[in-house]
Amino acid sequence: MNFASDNWAGAAPEIMDAVASANEGAAPGYGGDDLTKRVEARFSEIFERDCAVYFVATGGAANGLALSVMTPPYGMILCHEESHVQMDECAGPEFFTGGAKLLPIAGNAGKLTTNAVAKALAGFPHRPPHGAPASILSLTQGTECGTVYSADELKALCNMGHEAGLMVHMDGARFANAVAATGLSPAELSWKPGIDVLCFGGTKNGCIAAEAVVFFDKAKACDFEFRRKRAGHLWSKMRFIAAQFDAYLRDDLWLKLATHANAMATELSEGLAAVDGVEISYPTEINEVFAVFPDGAAEQLHEKGATFYPWVTPGDPAGGKMHRLITSFKTSPSDIAAFVSSVCNAC
């Protein structure tokens, strides 16, 4: 009954096999090997567009490095106040960018709206060189609250950002879950509505440590190579990240894993909603469920071995009483059933 985080699950067997296979023979270092080049190119197919693609091992590195080529060091990044770049990377974006400012914006269920972004821009007017000039709009898809932006919502936000002279970044640590949830194509959820740079996550969805930074305009990738190297994020044995993505993208494995995790979350959400006294805080659109349990219930569940954490954020609608439950590619229907049953007993 592990719902603590999608990173508690290990890696999918197909990923492990690919890593093992990649160990054959000698290969040039630092991404000069054929496998890396081939898998980088694969992204252009998946996204139906010629992309510049860079692999790193963590989501924090992907976000930080991506943002660092999109803003001057004194620029301002508009983001949701509960986004990972704001709350969970220990000021990593500030570090990677050399000191850019993050402007946190509130929004229901982890989502920014054009109204909120417009208000933030209006309240922080461009007064060079006094105010930090707004340079990036950062969106998270799927969000930290387990919700998903529609293509239309993305388009409206991207348009607003571009009109204000911003580039638009997408933290796609759970991009696979969003694609699986919407049934839209990767392109329809990224560059088509206007995303400039996507951090395409693999780690949370069955890889060991694999994230890809995807620039939809190759020229905008700029000096990413140098920044990745200086930050210690260029692997010498790069084939071992490439191999993970090779398997991840083959035969839609990434979507199969995400579809399963999403389905488990839906099942969990519906199961919990049916229990008297349990409230579901946000719509369950991907693999995250946010629930408020009756007093004392969480403690009982923990005692029975269930793992999940309280979830506290600036926008918390539940007065500090919410818990987050995450499903993964490894979660089984019986895990869900057992947990829901325990919840019934505890409530």
Place this chain on the structure above:
Amino acid sequence: MNFASDNWAGAAPEIMDAVASANEGAAPGYGGDDLTKRVEARFSEIFERDCAVYFVATGGAANGLALSVMTPPYGMILCHEESHVQMDECAGPEFFTGGAKLLPIAGNAGKLTTNAVAKALAGFPHRPPHGAPASILSLTQGTECGTVYSADELKALCNMGHEAGLMVHMDGARFANAVAATGLSPAELSWKPGIDVLCFGGTKNGCIAAEAVVFFDKAKACDFEFRRKRAGHLWSKMRFIAAQFDAYLRDDLWLKLATHANAMATELSEGLAAVDGVEISYPTEINEVFAVFPDGAAEQLHEKGATFYPWVTPGDPAGGKMHRLITSFKTSPSDIAAFVSSVCNAC
């Protein structure tokens, strides 16, 4: 009819004279001269406490350097969403600190409340090493909205900050105005309620370019010397800043200048309030007046040669229609009378 900014005024004659006098003879560079040492020591008398004092030429440098010794580079600085460090220093605090995060907090009339700070801390819980750990509470006295914290308000905020493990910084670009407005002693508005580090401004109140960073616990000044030097803020001919403060602190000049500026603002505020159709947006407690004029009036006043700017901020209570008017040591009652009369005609 210049109400654009307190920095449009030049320097007070006493300041100019002191600078001229300081030019006599040779003197060691980089603050090793007797005048600098004597004036630094003078701060300990003014504040009734043994202080470590460092001179720089701008408020942005004072704030940035002060913050940089108070936080690790991944720390988080809580500040008002309309504070100078957040809105007017082009991400300077992020630069000086090496990437600390600023967490902007809303509050009426430029002031933080303990409720708002408590909510911000609760919403961004300490989860090492994931979230940036809160390290500093930054307050502005007098505020960007022309208001003043009472000693009790400061004490409550400082206590809350210290209990949460934060150091408390005060941006005192208009500290003189606050002291003059409250009639309290410098100590009563700084270390007595719990301020750890004060950026004591001179520039806006009649100096050429003079700011002092005052550490009320000398040990906390830490490596300020090195940071000031590396940022190009250690003057070789330091006596020319020291001389400004020498005159500024002599015979309460600083308080006389501020008292006058405050009185002019009060007169202006009362004059404007009496005009039909003009609304005063915030209490006028120091040398800043925020007013909403009837449509078209501001343009008419500008045409007649009055200088003042629109004021747009995230917390703007007036829907983008507010203007800021600033008085200084140079503002005369006849300036006020002439302007109010023009306003009457324009409204």
Place this chain on the structure above:
Amino acid sequence: MNFASDNWAGAAPEIMDAVASANEGAAPGYGGDDLTKRVEARFSEIFERDCAVYFVATGGAANGLALSVMTPPYGMILCHEESHVQMDECAGPEFFTGGAKLLPIAGNAGKLTTNAVAKALAGFPHRPPHGAPASILSLTQGTECGTVYSADELKALCNMGHEAGLMVHMDGARFANAVAATGLSPAELSWKPGIDVLCFGGTKNGCIAAEAVVFFDKAKACDFEFRRKRAGHLWSKMRFIAAQFDAYLRDDLWLKLATHANAMATELSEGLAAVDGVEISYPTEINEVFAVFPDGAAEQLHEKGATFYPWVTPGDPAGGKMHRLITSFKTSPSDIAAFVSSVCNAC
């Protein structure tokens, strides 16, 4: 005939097996899992001392993060002018430390001497706050020129550094090779002579991506946790680095792999030295051979499929004609024989 770099080899089978095994079951993220804790503790046994140990995926990250907790951002790091931190990390140390200065020092065969360090310190005297204060002495063991510091040399350098108030860092990307070469214990080549912080490499010696930063005084590790996180170097699925080290340190695998690579280099060096017209530039003490071939020979060898690179550095004793050949755990005696035979034919 691959002598391009030790990172062209993949990973040792024992490492691959351990990674596969680590995939079993759910495990807490971010290093909270049992395996990570156990393997971290294993370092204290290997080094016969209670250590603070942190895992990252690359040598550049290990060096940069280690240095960043050892120096203020305006400090100065003394290092060999051909060291990896100076020449091969794209100004990574400057980035991680927030702007520390590297002072490159010349020395034969990649090694610093106490004379050279003393001269560097004397020529850059402590003049606070003007000069960047020397804060770290960084040594590389085995060196970039394939040589090894003796325990006595290390002791003399560390003593000199400590007397000057510096902390001593060791870049041990090839520490295993140095231990294997000298027959000394890990402790005898690290904290016993005075090393404060060791970057213990696994990647070049048969791991996938595994480096450990080892603080021999736990208190000096300071805020490493926060710095690792903010730089995107804290793995969510940390067990996959821990597993590599688990196998690496078990049954002396690390020393077996390094001993083999060293032996292959010795064989290669002796074979090449016997060829008329080939000169060996530095003593071959670990797994690196530096050779000058007769004009045209390198090109012929490349045509036959041998991979190796020219090696150009500030201290190059061979006027730009040197090549570097690296052996690894995978190099076989027949690889050596075939290459030496090709060299004979080409010369």
Place this chain on the structure above:
Amino acid sequence: MNFASDNWAGAAPEIMDAVASANEGAAPGYGGDDLTKRVEARFSEIFERDCAVYFVATGGAANGLALSVMTPPYGMILCHEESHVQMDECAGPEFFTGGAKLLPIAGNAGKLTTNAVAKALAGFPHRPPHGAPASILSLTQGTECGTVYSADELKALCNMGHEAGLMVHMDGARFANAVAATGLSPAELSWKPGIDVLCFGGTKNGCIAAEAVVFFDKAKACDFEFRRKRAGHLWSKMRFIAAQFDAYLRDDLWLKLATHANAMATELSEGLAAVDGVEISYPTEINEVFAVFPDGAAEQLHEKGATFYPWVTPGDPAGGKMHRLITSFKTSPSDIAAFVSSVCNAC
């Protein structure tokens, strides 16, 4: 008998008068005033070329900010190992640039040669993304050793730099002295031989605190405005720096002051050279004299009230026995005579 530094002298009377005059009336802040605009434009006349000009208060700020717009944060700055940017700014260039690497290069009497620069470039070959890419060649004119580059030397160095893809920076803290010494025009010592950006000093030569960063290609000034602001180097009352330059550039005051200081140094150098046992270490070409006194003589001179400092640098030709003596616009022939006489007595 003050020869400690050119910054021990105060400011020239013409400078003081100009500052006093500038205090008249109200003026827009942050450089929007007419005086600032007029004086900025004056630089284009002095340099016979349309320039972008920015004022700051210190040489460290001028150098750091100039370099920060000329290099990416991971670039490499080639400079003399005894240059101010390397030895005297507490790692300021690393701070302002966000982590660029300084590559110190040796050279007699403070001057770089094309041979030395070529060797440095060859020894640190371009290997993207591994080595920090060389981005700037920084020259100091006049040098820290009191010598001057000829226009031909500058041209050869600039050509080499440009061919290697570098921009060329000139630290001109004593540019006035170099112009005075050579009799060449400002243009002939700056953009004509190929300098891209000049830090034009006023402070050491009779100003209070005034430095100008001059971009000879306006487009290369890039985002200097933002960087100056965020570093706290944009003065709100900018007219007080502009006024200094107004007087400084009027009627060739800057050259008169420098010519006098240079003449005094020549007189001092010749006087000392005639004393038995005193050795002059470098050619005296501007306002700095480097001398080795017999043992015990310096102490005697200090006792008699003479101020001057020992001078220790990596390239020190005198084994740590050298002293530096600096003359200024204020030094009088009788100061020189008195000092030389004291030296005669002490030797």
